[in-house]
Amino acid sequence: NAGVMQNPRHLVRRRGQEARLRCSPMKGHSHVYWYRQLPEEGLKFMVYLQKENIIDESGMPKERFSAEFPKEGPSILRIQQVVRGDSAAYFCASSPFQGANTEAFFGQGTRLTVV
Amino acid sequence: AQSVAQPEDQVNVAEGNPLTVKCTYSVSGNPYLFWYVQYPNRGLQFLLKYITGDNLVKGSYGFEAEFNKSQTSFHLKKPSALVSDSALYFCAVRDGAGNNRKLIWGLGTSLAVNP
Numbered sequence: 271n272a273g274v275m276q277n278p279r280h281l282v283r284r285r286g287q288e289a290r291l292r293c294s295p296m297k298g299h300s301h302v303y304w305y306r307q308l309p310e311e312g313l314k315f316m317v318y319l320q321k322e323n324i325i326d327e328s329g330m331p332k333e334r335f336s337a338e339f340p341k342e343g344p345s346i347l348r349i350q351q352v353v354r355g356d357s358a359a360y361f362c363a364s365s366p367f368q369g370a371n372t373e374a375f376f377g378q379g380t381r382l383t384v385v
Numbered sequence: 386a387q388s389v390a391q392p393e394d395q396v397n398v399a400e401g402n403p404l405t406v407k408c409t410y411s412v413s414g415n416p417y418l419f420w421y422v423q424y425p426n427r428g429l430q431f432l433l434k435y436i437t438g439d440n441l442v443k444g445s446y447g448f449e450a451e452f453n454k455s456q457t458s459f460h461l462k463k464p465s466a467l468v469s470d471s472a473l474y475f476c477a478v479r480d481g482a483g484n485n486r487k488l489i490w491g492l493g494t495s496l497a498v499n500p
Binding site: 274276303311312313315318326328361363371373374375376377378379381 | 417419421426427428429430431434436475479487488490491492493
């Protein structure tokens, strides 16, 4: 059973371009979480999705950021018109169900660098 | 409001000595508590969790944590530290009350084990 797969591992974008980050959850997991980690900082929650539904997007910036988790295929975090401040590590985690006592499993992250 | 505090940014300990990484929390209902470890340029790995039952929880790599309800703490411990334990450690809590399943994260504690 493969773990949470994120790709690409490293992504370089020029200011103004779009960044697409992909996350394939563990097999059987239908809940996906996205986090952002800035250098020397902790994890910041961005969005929580279940298949085809956004459950909680309270951590998403109001503009330029969007996320989806379609019925088929990976979850996508999309950042439009990237700026230097978007440079960070973006982590995806998945869990099998919504139980409060369930731990989440993390991917290796995508390191976005905006030049 | 739900919150997690890791009061120490960095902990230094000599190899072979016991280590403690501190975590305190605040939730309105019963807490579900988690510890994760992050090695350089890697994702987060689950170490252990407290849901209910015995206050002393044992996890991966010889780590354990003690839940203390009166002090609202969940400190991570290991009897004898290894150099390979050097990493970033995150504490997280989920409130067992209500329908909010979002994990609340501490800012992390950097553990350095010196040979």
